[in-house]
Amino acid sequence: MSNRPHERYSNGRKPSWCSGCSYFTVLSALTECFDERDIAPEGVNVISGIGCSSRLPLFLNCLGMHTLHGRPLPAAIGARLARPDIPVVVATGDGDLLSIGAAHFVHAARKNFDITVICFDNRMYAMTKNQASPTSPVGYKGSLTPYGKLSAPLNIAELAIGSGASMVCRACAYDKAHTKKMIGAALDHRGFSLVEVIAPCRTFNGQQREILERMDDLQDRGHEVDNRESAMREAARVYDSDNNPKAVIPIGVIWKSGGMICFDDQVGRVLDENTRKHSSVDEILDDLKPGRGW
Amino acid sequence: MDTDGGKSDAFTLRVIFRGEAGDGILNAGDMLMRSAAALGFSAAVHKSFPPTIRGGACSALVTVSGEELSAPVSSAADFVFLLDKSTLFVHGDGGTYRGADGCANTGSSVNANNGDNANGRIGGIKSFALNFGLCPHINIHPQLKSSFALGVASQILGVPERLILNLITEKLRKKNLTEENEDAFRKGHESAAESIIPAIGASHKHAGRLSPPMPMPGNRVVLDGNTAVALGAISAGCRIYASYPITPATPIGERMAQYLHSFGGFAYQAEDEISAIGVTAGAWYSGVPAMTATSGPGLSLMQEFLGYCSMTETPAVVVDVQRAGPSTGMPTMHSQDDLMAAAFGGHGEDQRIVLAAASIEECFYLTIEAFDMAQRFRCPVILLSDSALGNLRATCRRPDPALGLDGMPKIAAESAFDIAGCGDEPPQPPHPAGPDDARPRRITGLEHDEHCMPSNSAENRVRQQYRRFSKMDKIELDYSHMQTIDADGVTLRTPRSEFAKKFNIGNGDEDNDAGPPADLCVVSWGLSSAMTRFAVAALRKRGLKIACLYPRLLFPFISGHYLKLLEFCPRIAVVESNYTGQLASMIRMYTGINTIPVKKYCGDPFTPEEIEAELYNIIQMENFILDISEHEAGGDGEVPHE
Ligand SMILES: Cc1ncc(C[n+]2csc(CCOP(=O)(O)OP(=O)(O)O)c2C)c(N)n1
Ligand code: SF4
Numbered sequence: 001m002s003n004r005p006h007e008r009y010s011n012g013r014k015p016s017w018c019s020g021c022s023y024f025t026v027l028s029a030l031t032e033c034f035d036e037r038d039i040a041p042e043g044v045n046v047i048s049g050i051g052c053s054s055r056l057p058l059f060l061n062c063l064g065m066h067t068l069h070g071r072p073l074p075a076a077i078g079a080r081l082a083r084p085d086i087p088v089v090v091a092t093g094d095g096d097l098l099s100i101g102a103a104h105f106v107h108a109a110r111k112n113f114d115i116t117v118i119c120f121d122n123r124m125y126a127m128t129k130n131q132a133s134p135t136s137p138v139g140y141k142g143s144l145t146p147y148g149k150l151s152a153p154l155n156i157a158e159l160a161i162g163s164g165a166s167m168v169c170r171a172c173a174y175d176k177a178h179t180k181k182m183i184g185a186a187l188d189h190r191g192f193s194l195v196e197v198i199a200p201c202r203t204f205n206g207q208q209r210e211i212l213e214r215m216d217d218l219q220d221r222g223h224e225v226d227n228r229e230s231a232m233r234e235a236a237r238v239y240d241s242d243n244n245p246k247a248v249i250p251i252g253v254i255w256k257s258g259g260m261i262c263f264d265d266q267v268g269r270v271l272d273e274n275t276r277k278h279s280s281v282d283e284i285l286d287d288l289k290p291g292r293g294w
Numbered sequence: 295m296d297t298d299g300g301k302s303d304a305f306t307l308r309v310i311f312r313g314e315a316g317d318g319i320l321n322a323g324d325m326l327m328r329s330a331a332a333l334g335f336s337a338a339v340h341k342s343f344p345p346t347i348r349g350g351a352c353s354a355l356v357t358v359s360g361e362e363l364s365a366p367v368s369s370a371a372d373f374v375f376l377l378d379k380s381t382l383f384v385h386g387d388g389g390t391y392r393g394a395d396g397c398a399n400t401g402s403s404v405n406a407n408n409g410d411n412a413n414g415r416i417g418g419i420k421s422f423a424l425n426f427g428l429c430p431h432i433n434i435h436p437q438l439k440s441s442f443a444l445g446v447a448s449q450i451l452g453v454p455e456r457l458i459l460n461l462i463t464e465k466l467r468k469k470n471l472t473e474e475n476e477d478a479f480r481k482g483h484e485s486a487a488e489s490i491i492p493a494i495g496a497s498h499k500h501a502g503r504l505s506p507p508m509p510m511p512g513n514r515v516v517l518d519g520n521t522a523v524a525l526g527a528i529s530a531g532c533r534i535y536a537s538y539p540i541t542p543a544t545p546i547g548e549r550m551a552q553y554l555h556s557f558g559g560f561a562y563q564a565e566d567e568i569s570a571i572g573v574t575a576g577a578w579y580s581g582v583p584a585m586t587a588t589s590g591p592g593l594s595l596m597q598e599f600l601g602y603c604s605m606t607e608t609p610a611v612v613v614d615v616q617r618a619g620p621s622t623g624m625p626t627m628h629s630q631d632d633l634m635a636a637a638f639g640g641h642g643e644d645q646r647i648v649l650a651a652a653s654i655e656e657c658f659y660l661t662i663e664a665f666d667m668a669q670r671f672r673c674p675v676i677l678l679s680d681s682a683l684g685n686l687r688a689t690c691r692r693p694d695p696a697l698g699l700d701g702m703p704k705i706a707a708e709s710a711f712d713i714a715g716c717g718d719e720p721p722q723p724p725h726p727a728g729p730d731d732a733r734p735r736r737i738t739g740l741e742h743d744e745h746c747m748p749s750n751s752a753e754n755r756v757r758q759q760y761r762r763f764s765k766m767d768k769i770e771l772d773y774s775h776m777q778t779i780d781a782d783g784v785t786l787r788t789p790r791s792e793f794a795k796k797f798n799i800g801n802g803d804e805d806n807d808a809g810p811p812a813d814l815c816v817v818s819w820g821l822s823s824a825m826t827r828f829a830v831a832a833l834r835k836r837g838l839k840i841a842c843l844y845p846r847l848l849f850p851f852i853s854g855h856y857l858k859l860l861e862f863c864p865r866i867a868v869v870e871s872n873y874t875g876q877l878a879s880m881i882r883m884y885t886g887i888n889t890i891p892v893k894k895y896c897g898d899p900f901t902p903e904e905i906e907a908e909l910y911n912i913i914q915m916e917n918f919i920l921d922i923s924e925h926e927a928g929g930d931g932e933v934p935h936e
Contacts, residue, residue: 011734011736011745011747013747041735042735045580046736047576057736058736058738058747058748060736061734061735061736062735062736063735063736064735064736064737065575065576065579065606065736065737065738066736066737066738066739066740067572067575067602067739068572068598068599068602068739071568071569071572071598071599073569073572074564074568074569074570074571074572074573074575074576075572075573075575075576075579076576077562077564077569077572077573077576078534078536078572078573078574078575078576078577078578078579078580078584079576079577079579079580080576081534081560081562081573081576081577081582082533082534082576082577082579082580082581082582082584083580083581083582086580103565103566103569104565104568104569104572106565107565107569267560270555270560271555271558271560273555274555274556275555275556275558277555277556278553278556278557279556281525281528281529281695282695284525284528284553285515285525285692285693288515288516288517288521289514289515289516290328290331290332290334290510290514290515290516290689291328291331291332291510292516293328293460293461293464294328294461294464294465
């Protein structure tokens with residue numbers, strides 16, 4: 001652990017985010033979590049897609065892949081399969097993860113890969129200058145929907161639990177301590193963990209610190225995190241599909257499965273079972289000599 | 295085209311099973327091919343089938359020869375087993391057998407249709423009245439027709455019953471269908487002895503052809519194109535394979551799933567092709583060689599990631615087992631129509647390498663080359679195969695993972711960093727950097743500087759684009775062995791050049807080899823080039839002089855090889871299975887040479903007979919034009935200026 005975790009993980013370049021962007025909090029929460037766990041910069045792979053949020057690995061000196069819009073999870077899975085010893089964190093936006101990358105999200109969660117996904121949920125597309133995203137509220141006036149978004153927002157937590165993620169958390173970037181707690185818990189979890197961080201875009205939607213008052217910490221209420229029914233019920237409390245600015249926002253660990261086996265561990269088992277069936281390509285070719293049957 | 299001297303080594307026997315999908319046609323072809331292989335003969339089975347599980351025309355062409363394998367795709371056949379009426383109708387116009395001159399005299403057909411086509415002709419192949427009608431005491435369930443036909447074939451050709459019965463047992467045990475199929479096989483075997491052998495005559499040139507067996511060469515294996523790719527990949531160190539099911543590439547994944555885990559690698563089924571290439575890129579970034587295989591629609595989906603790999607200088611190996619496009623097209627049918635998509639399919643200007651395999655052995659060796667080149671040049675390498683080649687199963691020389699293409703020594707991969715670094719510029723990530731490694735660890739698809747920081751600066755952009763493209767220049771120098779020039783017996787029309795010397799072309803007079811030009815130059819790639827080789831051999835026997843270029847490295851385009859063809863003859867025919875003449879277009883684009891297209895795009899691969907006829911016509915036509923122009927020009931014999 002160092003005194004200056006930001007320096008330990010920084011590559012010396014100033015992040016290119018707007019000043020006052022809520023994403024800064026998430027970045028420093030993440031590096032503090034790395035530091036507390038003494039994860040070396042070259043010992044963790046931070047993989048992202050495209051968007052303001054996805055710029056994150058470019059500000060670090062960690063292993064990192066700034067991939068394509070919507071595609072951090074396939075690259076993350078490749079990295080996990082190749083180097084099971086290196087943990088993978090995915091930094092992504094609500095558009096990146098849930099619009100263009102939705103299929104990858106559902107399947108990475110379902111397969112329960114040991115990956116920590118941090119979704120910076122600003123509930124709009126920031127990098128392309130303000131369009132409605134899957135999580136934008138009904139009526140959101142994006143540049144391509146000046147008449148107001150016509151469809152309901154997607155509930156990330158519900159989708160994640162339904163898809164098979166083994167840990168689902170929600171935090172708000174305005175509360176750094178809680179955000180850090182959630183990211184830390186997700187890093188410590190073996191299996192697919194999603195941290196949805198509510199992180200409004202200051203440039204297009206202004207500071208929205210008042211939403212902090214609506215936060216309802218599930219851990220203060222003795223929520224049973226490993227009870228799927230109550231997890232689904234809490235996740236389903238959509239905080240503003242009805243555009244109610246007073247609606248309560250449940251945060252904290254919403255779901256954490258006790259016994260879901262992750263994909264990575266099963267790969268190990270498959271390899272153990274199959275090792276040395278054939279010890280060389282030559283041995284396989286021997287089996288393919290004429291007359292050896294099928 | 296095949297010398298057929300009775301029961302000598304140099305015979306060619308071709309048997310076709312044709313029927314509906316679900317009739318067991320492909321199994322029958324496979325079993326006959328495997329039996330011939332087990333008896334020491336060279337053998338191949340070429341399959342053509344519809345995308346449906348049941349219904350639709352399906353055929354298996356089994357080719358058997360002595361020492362050297364004859365063309366595994368052909369217009370000719372000796373025995374045709376038609377197991378279904380509708381296929382007879384569909385192919386009644388001749389189908390694949392168009393132009394099979396020799397068949398009518400030498401071929402016979404065992405027609406399973408109740409005599410409808412008795413004594414008729416099926417696409418130029420004389421059909422004898424040898425059918426179930428001749429064996430009235432036999433009542434065969436339609437699903438067992440192929441086993442019956444196999445019994446007939448094995449009796450005519452002298453294949454020991456035991457061999458095929460073993461294969462039936464092994465193949466059908468799981469489905470609990472062994473008994474009735476064995477029974478149908480025996481019935482076919484017996485009835486052939488009673489009625490068919492007497493009808494075609496025991497002296498038929500192929501009667502008892504496969505007995506006695508031939509001595510088995512020690513270095514032979516039975517491989518199909520897709521399995522060869524899988525084994526090449528494992529030999530090259532591939533340890534992660536990611537794919538999404540797609541005909542006709544799925545068998546590569548099945549083989550990887552069967553073998554890779556023994557080597558500590560993992561075969562991963564992704565949710566789509568975008569994910570499959572993303573997993574491949576993620577694995578390479580992490581230092582583990584990886585591959586994905588797909589077909590046209592999947593290649594379309596992978597384009598964005600291919601550009602990402604170029605931009606980040608991440609190696610990737612993609613195998614495209616082509617099928618007839620566009621869109622879903624004809625999913626099981628042969629085509630060579632993805633060359634442009636492989637070379638130019640992405641947005642922006644990226645670095646890619648495109649290789650194409652012409653044979654099962656090349657599927658193996660070029661996959662190894664693909665891994666080496668991907669690492670050396672740090673860019674995606676796309677290996678083109680196709681549905682006919684992927685499914686083609688044949689006896690072939692046992693591939694040797696220690697050797698390169700054509701038995702050449704492999705190019706050492708150590709020089710990877712020198713190349714990627716290109717001159718004074720340092721090499722770029724990716725690499726699994728250790729704690730003491732000063733190089734940047736992250737990669738980005740944004741334009742970036744040497745520290746891997748995004749940069750929009752004009753100076754940096756020019757430097758990086760130039761560096762990334764310049765590293766590809768090394769390909770021309772180091773990979774000329776990828777192009778085979780076959781100018782056997784052809785003299786040059788210009789003094790012998792350095793190029794001609796290098797390839798040992800010409801008649802030995804070091805300084806002035808100039809003689810009459812070749813009749814034609816031929817360029818072909820992929821499976822078509824394998825068939826072109828047979829066609830050219832036949833034309834040469836007819837006294838024609840032909841110079842050939844068979845490129846296996848198609849992109850980056852190496853103009854020199856094509857330009858040099860002009861030393862033999864200004865007329866270049868390009869043989870390929872597509873409508874637009876994709877390689878021909880690239881030749882014109884890069885060299886300005888207008889070529890003569892020889893194209894086929896019906897979904898079946900070229901047969902050597904078709905290519906021979908087309909090339910012969912071109913030579914006749916061009917000579918005719920030449921005669922006229924000489925006449926008009928006062929007969930000074932100048933080659934017209936092209
Ligand atoms: C294939 C593709 N389509 C579109 C884009 C343009 N694009 C860049 S970022 C972005 C949206 C990012 O939104 P989000 O993921 O929510 O991240 P944010 O910027 O809000 O943090 C889009 C559409 C792209 N880069 N690639
Ligand atoms: S545009 Fe919005 S989300 Fe993007 S950096 Fe600026 S404040 Fe942050």
